[in-house]
Amino acid sequence: MGVVFFVLLAAAGTRATPSVMMLPLEKQFGWSRSTISLAISINLALYGLAGPFAAAAMQRFGVRPTVLAALATLAAGVGLSSMMTEPWQMVLIWGVMVGSATGVAALTLSATIVNRWFTTHRGLAMGILTASSATGQLVFLPFLASLSEHFGWRPVVFVVAGAAAIVLPLVAWLLPERPADMSLRPVGETAEMPPGVVPAPKNPIKLAFGTLATASKTRDFWLLFFSFFVCGASTNGYVGTHLIAMCSDYGMTQVQGATLLAAMGVFDLFGTTLSGWLSDRFNARVLLFWYYGLRGLSLIYLPYAFGIDFFGLPLFAVFYGLDWIATVPPTVRLATDVYGKESAPIVFGWIVAGHQLGAAFAALGGGMLRSSLGSYTIATMISGGLCLVAALTVLRINRAGRSMGVAAT
Template identity: 40%
Template sequence: MSISEVDIEQRAIGRAPRFHPAWTIVAVAALALVAAGSFATIAGLITEPLVETKGWSRAGIGAAVAVNMVLYGAVGPFAAAMMDRYGIRRVTSYALITLIASSVLTALFTPSVFWFVLWFGFAIGVGTGSITTVFAATVANRWFYRKIGLATGLLTAASVFGQFAMLPLLSVLLGRADWRAPVLVCGVLATVALLAVLLFLREGPAAVGTVRYGADPGSETVGTDRPINPFARTITAMRSALRDTRFWVLASMFALCGATTNGLMWSHFTPAAHDHGMAATTASGLLAIIGVANILGTVSAGWLTDRIEPRLLLAVFFLGRGVSLALLPVLFTSGRSPDLVVFAVAFGILDVATVPPTLTLCRHYFGADSALTFGWISVFHQLGAGAMALTGGLIRDINGSYTPLWITAALACLTAAALGTTGSRIR
């Protein structure tokens, strides 16, 4: 019997291959997340060059970043519905094509702030919003029965890597060329991801004649079930959540979370460091440290959430973040001092650590609709991020310093910590 005949026979009886294709899918999805993530933090890197070369105000640039961040969150639940209806491969491909086109338009066709808002704010916001943690969860659920946590963790780490670890390379390019270079390189990375998606990404195990990783071949059907109207279910989950006080508590906390992380560090850390005489490469290196520490913080927070009351963890995480932000104006220097490295590590550990306890509370409060409800809570996260991106630019333009911004962010964290102590215990 030939090798091809053996392979056909094994597929026919549902025998799982020695190397499960789910790991190939994870690798391809991770590359897409890295590409999308690289666009997420680039705004802070190019703000000063845009101010100097274009003469635009920081408030105008902040408006584009605000639009970008709001769409980054708002598109997520609907992108998940589109993936259920039209397929992961198709939606991801269109999102990457949007990012490629937008990077070229941003770099070459931005005569005014209006066009920067359109290309960078709206178009890139839609593209990156389609490839977020919702995409990661969809891939993991579609391909894994066991080790789904590991798969989700790897994909989340890929997104964080794209957001922060790429910054040192992009800052070097900025120093050797101009602000267009890092934008175009992000487009090149999206092109590489697009080719990988078109060649290797598949909708589900049935497409390659197998079952989810770790599943018993006899326990799953080969077909793919898709909701009749995923949009309707998404909207229904939102309407139900809006009537629940617990949703508003979590949404308010996550809005403050987004304001004191994405809206703050992605947009204003590098310009603030520039004000203190720090080179862009140094600031990007500190952000990369934050990204690496994010991975440690997320894994540790997940482990702690299984053992400690989630509300208490949220209060502690927000309190620690507030203290670190309040100290930042004192720690800023022109170089990478040991104190700033400690800040980067501490802030990074606390940055994404709020996600596991929030997800646990969602599962407890909202049951079967917890994933969709978390998607809507994430919208508030990005609303807070967008508001802070815009507010930070206004504060810098009016005050001439970012110091009031760090104090405002610290107070926001204290408010979130207080909200974290409300509600009923789940243990």
């Protein structure tokens, strides 16, 4: 748990970096926000699309080799971006290389670890690992924004590349494959319970697509996929990408905008961990209804928050921050309930692909609407409205309470 927490923290800091770089790149090279948003949207899309293949690769090659390859690619790609001078270079490096690598060190890694190492308390464990994304924002964003403001964007990428490189030896030395490798049982598994069966190695591409073919025939998959599409569109796709730039439209500095995001990260650290605890005890559908509904109302409130002197943005930061990625633990719970312990990480990987396609849609769409309309108000309202639709949609997931296994041969 500790090692994977640091891996996810470094990846989260890397994913948050383009939002800090947007204004400096716009100033130095004259790139428009829609151009920069294109690279970010490709990053977000590949981050999600890599998930199911990463989960399948972890089954075929092992968690440690897969994560090591991703971290090495991440460190190299971010370091190379210090030399970019053209928009296509940002698209190639930050869009393709970094997007694919962070897709491995992401939610599918969390789901794989939780399902292997926990029989009980899975929701709480998933909440803690998911909260590492919030901690990544908390640790990196204000510092990176201050560094960018005083020294430019290039020192920012060196710091982020170094953070990814530092995590490499932790994974190499301290990350075991399964509890049995250390003569342990998963948390909550008693000696009387039969040991889990390790699935036979399979071609990761065939496994990922085979699982998708089976899961996509069920209505629950598409309900989960749509709800997570909205989740991505309303979090790291829109707010995570554009909030700092949005704050600058209202006369705030980059550091102030990054500090607001970091404050939201603090609240999400508690909110997502609490969400994991709640998902072990309460109906996951009902939890998701409240999470999406409150997030939608928070976003609809956001344009008005800038006009309220003291309570405006702090109130938004509290409610939106508590709900930032609180949707993850109950979504993993529903995926595991419906598709089984072994297949759930790969199915969830495809659901995360929907999350990141939504994020890419919002990152690009938000930038285009800002460039054409001169403000983010319409984009914010659209994002909030989608959350309210998702709040009603999630109530129909797994209503029969069935459980099915998904096996790809």
